[in-house]
Each structure stands twice: as C-alpha cells, then as structure tokens.
Amino acid sequence: MPDSAVIADGLHARAAASTGSLPIRFEGIDFAVGATHILSGVELELHAGGPTVLMGPNGSGKTTLLKLAMGLLTPTAGSITFDGASHAPARARAIMFQKPVMLRRSVAANIAFALEAAGRPSSTSDIRRLLDLAHIAPLAERPARRLSGGEQQRLALARALAREPQVLFLDEPTASLDPSSTKLVEEIISQVSASGVKIVMSTHDLGQARRLAHEIVFMAGGRVVEHEPAASFFNQPATEEARRFLAGELVV
Amino acid sequence: MDGVGALDLILSGDRTLFAIVRLSLLVTLSATLLAAVVGMPLGATVALTRFPGRDAAIVMLNGLMGLPPVVVGLLVFLALSRSGPLGSPGILFTPTAMIIAQAVLIAPIIAALTRQLVEDLWAEYRDELTAMEVGPLARVKTLLWDARFSLVTIGLAGFGRAAAEVGAVMIVGGNIDGFTRVMTTTIALETSKGNLALAIGLGLVLITLIMAVNAIAWGVRQWAERHAG
Ligand SMILES: Nc1ncnc2c1ncn2[C@@H]1O[C@H](COP(=O)(O)OP(=O)(O)O)[C@@H](O)[C@H]1O
Ligand SMILES: [Mg+2]
Numbered sequence: 001m002p003d004s005a006v007i008a009d010g011l012h013a014r015a016a017a018s019t020g021s022l023p024i025r026f027e028g029i030d031f032a033v034g035a036t037h038i039l040s041g042v043e044l045e046l047h048a049g050g051p052t053v054l055m056g057p058n059g060s061g062k063t064t065l066l067k068l069a070m071g072l073l074t075p076t077a078g079s080i081t082f083d084g085a086s087h088a089p090a091r092a093r094a095i096m097f098q099k100p101v102m103l104r105r106s107v108a109a110n111i112a113f114a115l116e117a118a119g120r121p122s123s124t125s126d127i128r129r130l131l132d133l134a135h136i137a138p139l140a141e142r143p144a145r146r147l148s149g150g151e152q153q154r155l156a157l158a159r160a161l162a163r164e165p166q167v168l169f170l171d172e173p174t175a176s177l178d179p180s181s182t183k184l185v186e187e188i189i190s191q192v193s194a195s196g197v198k199i200v201m202s203t204h205d206l207g208q209a210r211r212l213a214h215e216i217v218f219m220a221g222g223r224v225v226e227h228e229p230a231a232s233f234f235n236q237p238a239t240e241e242a243r244r245f246l247a248g249e250l251v252v
Numbered sequence: 253m254d255g256v257g258a259l260d261l262i263l264s265g266d267r268t269l270f271a272i273v274r275l276s277l278l279v280t281l282s283a284t285l286l287a288a289v290v291g292m293p294l295g296a297t298v299a300l301t302r303f304p305g306r307d308a309a310i311v312m313l314n315g316l317m318g319l320p321p322v323v324v325g326l327l328v329f330l331a332l333s334r335s336g337p338l339g340s341p342g343i344l345f346t347p348t349a350m351i352i353a354q355a356v357l358i359a360p361i362i363a364a365l366t367r368q369l370v371e372d373l374w375a376e377y378r379d380e381l382t383a384m385e386v387g388p389l390a391r392v393k394t395l396l397w398d399a400r401f402s403l404v405t406i407g408l409a410g411f412g413r414a415a416a417e418v419g420a421v422m423i424v425g426g427n428i429d430g431f432t433r434v435m436t437t438t439i440a441l442e443t444s445k446g447n448l449a450l451a452i453g454l455g456l457v458l459i460t461l462i463m464a465v466n467a468i469a470w471g472v473r474q475w476a477e478r479h480a481g
Contacts, residue, residue, distance in 0.1 A: 072379055091385060101380045104398040104480045113394075117384040143480050163384070 020083035021092040021166050022198055023047045024069060028078035031064055031222075038064050039222045042078070050214025051189070051199035053230070055206075057245065060219040062202035063098065066169045069200065070095045091118050094165035098172040100156030102144035107136060107155055110144045114162035126162070134158035135184055150181030157188060168192060170201035174208065186212060206246070210234060218242045257449030258456060269450060273457055276415065276434040279347055283354030284411045291359040291410075292403060295366025296392055300374060313367065316360030325423030328353040332424065345426040350434070353420040358410035365406045370395050401476035408469045412462055 029042035039061045046052050046069075054062040067073045068080060070093055082088040103110050111130050112122035120126070131137040134154040139147060144155060153173065160168060173189065174182040182205075189212060193199045203209055209216065213230040220241045226233060237243045261269050298309060330336050332344045332352070343349050373395050381391055396403065418436040425432035427441060435454045442451040 067379075070383055072382055093383075095383045097379060101376055103377075103380075103394070114384060117381075117386050117390070143478075145480075159384075 021088040022083055024167070024200075025081045025084075026065075026068075026078065027081070029068065029075045029080065030077040031061075031068060031073065032076045037222060039068075039075075042222075042224050044217065044224050044227065046198070046200060048198055051193050051201060051212050052215050052217060053209045053213035054200070054202040054217045054219060055204070055209055055245070056219035056225075058204070061222045062219055063171050065219070066095065066171050066200065066202060069093075069167075070169055088167075091163055092166045093169065094160035094163040094167075095169040096153070096156045096160045096171065096173055098175055100152055100159075102147070102152055102155065104145060105143070106141050107131070107144050107147070108140040110155055111158055111162055114159035118163040130158040130162055133161065133188065150177045153177060153181070153185065154188075157185065161192065165197060167198045167200060170199065172202055172204065174203070174205065182208070218245070220245075254448035254452055258452035261449060261453040262456065266453070269453055269457075271430070272433055272435055272438050272454060275347065275432075276436075277461075279350045279421070279434060280354060280411060280414045282351045283358065283414050284407060286351065286355040287359040287362050287410055287414075288407050290355070291362030292366045292396065292406075293392075294359075295363040295368075296370045296396060298363070299367045299370035300388075300392060300395075310364075310367065313360055313364045317364050319357060319360065320419065321357055321417040322419030322423065324357045325353055325420035328356055328420065329423050344424060345428060345432060347425070347432060349424040350421045350432060353424045354414040354417065357417060357420050358414050361413060362406055362410045365409065366399075366403065369399050369402050369406065373399050401472055401480065404472050405469045408465050412465050415458070415461060415465075 024044075024046040026042050026044040029039055029044075030037065031039040042061075042065065044065075054065065056062055064073065068075055071088070072095075079086065082092070103113055105113065108127050108131065111127050115122040115126055127140075128137070131140055134157055136147075136151055136154050136158065139151060139155075144152065147155065153176070157170075157173070170189065174185050177185065186208065189199060189201070193212075199212075201212070203212075210230070213233075215229050216226065216233040217224055218226040218228075218233065218237075218239075218241070225239050226237065226242050228238065233242065234246070237246060295313075298306070298313070328349065329344065331338045332349055333339055343352075374391075377395065377398075381394065386394060416436065418440055421427075421432070421434055422437045422440070425434070425437065427433055427437045433441075435458050439451045439454050439458075442448070442454075
C-alpha cells in the first residue's frame, strides 16, 4: 500500500511540526444531564504514544468521554486541557463516531468536504490518497448514504484523516463490521498510529483491545476505574470490576 | 357541449386562453421565486439560531401557513392602496401586486417547511459538522445544499398553493380583462357568466399543471434517492 505510506508520512510530518495538543488532561471532570450523573470525578492523562483504548460495559461513559475530549460536550465541572491550554489547537483533533453520518453527496464529495472544512484545498490527489487509504476508491462516485455499514465506517475514517489530526478519537470503530472489514480498519488504525498520530478509541471487542492497545482505560459507572499499560491490565487487572469484565461477567 | 368547446379552445391554441395561462404562470413562478428567496433563508435561520421568543415565532410561522388567501389579498390591498404604507401609485391592480400577494401567501409555508427540514437535518449533522469545525455560515450552506431535493419539493408545494388560490389575486389584481386575469379568477368569473367552455378549458389546464408539478416533485425525490441518498 504505497499510497498509504505516503499519507502516513504526511500525517507524521504534521504531527511532529504542530504545536501540541498532548497530553490531554482531564481534571475533576463531572458530566451530568439534569439529575443524571454520567461521568463523575474523572482524572485522566493521555500522553503521546501508542493507542489508548477505553474499555468498560455499555453505559459506562466511554462515548461521553470521547465527546468531551472532542469538545462536543462541555463538562459540568472540572477542566480538560491540551498541552496545558484550555483549547486544543484548531484542527488538531478528529473523531469517528460509532454511527457516522454520511453527507448527502458522493463518497469523493464527502472527503472533499472534510478537506475543505479542515482548511485545505480538496485536490484530486489528496482525495485519491484518502480513498485508497480507506480502500474505498472504487466507490468514489457512489452516493455515500448508499454504502454498506463497513464502507461508511471507512469513509468516516478517511474523512477524519483528511484533517491530518494530531489526536484521532474512534468510538467503537468496528462495532457493526464483519471480520474482514474489521481487519482492514484495524490495519489502518495501526498504520495511522505508527505515523505518530495519537489514537484514543473505545471498543467492546477484547481481541481488538489486545491487538491494538498500548494502554487501557477501564471505565465503569461513569468513573475511570483503571488506567494501565495493556499488558498488565490483561494479565493482572487491579480491580474486581475489571477482573469480572475480562471474565465476561456483567459489571454494573 | 361545453366540454367539447373547452377542448377546442385548448387544441386550437385560443389566444385569450393562452394569454391567461401565460400570465398565471408568470405571476405564480415569480411569486414562488420571491417567496423562496425570502422564506428559505428565513426558515434556515430560525432553525439554526436560539433567541428569546423563538417558540412563539415557530408557532406563529406554522399558523401563517394556513392564512386564507382573501385575507392576504386584503392585507396586501391595504398596504398598496394610496393611503397605505407602500402606497406607491400604480402597483395595485397590476401583475406586480398579484406577485406580491401570492409571495406573501406562500412565504410562510416555505419558511415553516424549510425550518422543520433544516432543523431535522441539523440534529442529524450537528456532531459531525461541529467535529469538522464547520463555521456558522458554511453550516447553513451545507445544510441547504444537502437538503436541496427536499427544498425543491417545498418550492413546488408553495407553487401549487399559489397557483390554486383565487382570493388574493382577485382582490389585488382586480381581474381586469386582458391585464390581470389569471386562470383561477377567470374560472370564477366565466362560470358565473355562464361561459363554461373557457372556464372548463382553464380548469383542465390548471389540473394538468398541478398534476405535472406533483409528478416533478415525485421524480425529483426518486432521482435524489438513487443519486444522492
Ligand atoms: N444526553 C443524555 N441524556 C441522558 N443520558 C445520557 C445522555 N447521553 C448519555 N447518557 C447516558 O449516559 C450513560 C453513558 O453513556 P455513554 O457515554 O454513551 O456510554 P458508553 O459509550 O460507555 O456505552 C448511559 O447510561 C447513557 O444512557
Ligand atoms: Mg458508546
């Protein structure tokens, strides 16, 4: 995949050259909707390096944490800083949602839109490289909303990468995909990570977490319960909740 | 007998009949264009901004969709008459006055439908567009573009309503022979005079037109389904 390597180099160059958005520091983060506390007292530091994988049962607050980090939600209390600043540099972050929304345009036009929104001209060659990277080049002229779930997910990934982010948030990137699409997406994630982009992703797929994670943030009930290097989390989880989660038991 | 006469008028290309059809199309197309130019951005703005009294504004906008054409005609008549606020001489009883009246009639319909459409699309797009750091102006542009096929349908709905109304154009146009007579007002007048051939002929044209508009709306929707999702 020579084109992918070129993209990866581009990402790497930008990640190194830009003013930093890392570490991302969550301090005393509460997030409530009305009387419902969704996140409570979250303290977390995310540093440059390999992928950080958020794990935890459904409803533990993974999506909410990613949206807060992306600036799509505002914490009820506490602060999030990026390399010490209260705002991340413009265009430093990108996110792929669990159920990405396709613009009502062609696949190529979706990518062109993302490029332009990121302030760069949507050159045919840039579009082409992103299409190739996401393995959707043959679909370029198809209406995006007519793609399969897996194809839409990869288009969303291409759109996110069009921003050449320093940090890429991925919310359950393969939750609805078949094994071969999952494998493709994991390969792209590894490649992007290797190019120096910080990956912060959630997953409920233990195998995927083992394959991709450099470190694990384990959440339960709106709290960060563990934050460990991947190896120690999987070999000797520190908490009872994590042990039960890894054993496939329901954690409430 | 009258029906045959009506068909004869249409098929023989009767000058009076076609002059009336032409004026009707001119007035209603212009009114639709005017109402869309005002109503669509207005609807999109209400959809995307939060201001005090917004809920009341939306209820009022939705209510204005049901304005009776005669009332709109009366209001525009008062506004354009010599003593009215816009009483520039010479507009009343001209096609211009008719365009204004129909535009006033359907602008709230177009604005209210656009508001709902854009608001629903924004709910769907909000997170993605915010994450892509799309600015406020580009946001409006994106939503209107991605709603383009539905907007065409909304425009056609406005056109249909304007083409079918009698009261507003009757009051501000005056139904002057050869000058401000459109299909609906002519049908009303000629029927009462017993000249059924012309009335039926225009009725047939009007029905065909409304059917065509709906066929176009359907076609646009089908095309959009296949080509834009
Ligand atoms: N806007 C909201 N209003 C009320 N409850 C919410 C809202 N958003 C999320 N929640 C609740 O917060 C909890 C955490 O949600 P989420 O962050 O999506 O968890 P996860 O991604 O780990 O499954 C869930 O119980 C969810 O129902
Ligand atoms: Mg989630």
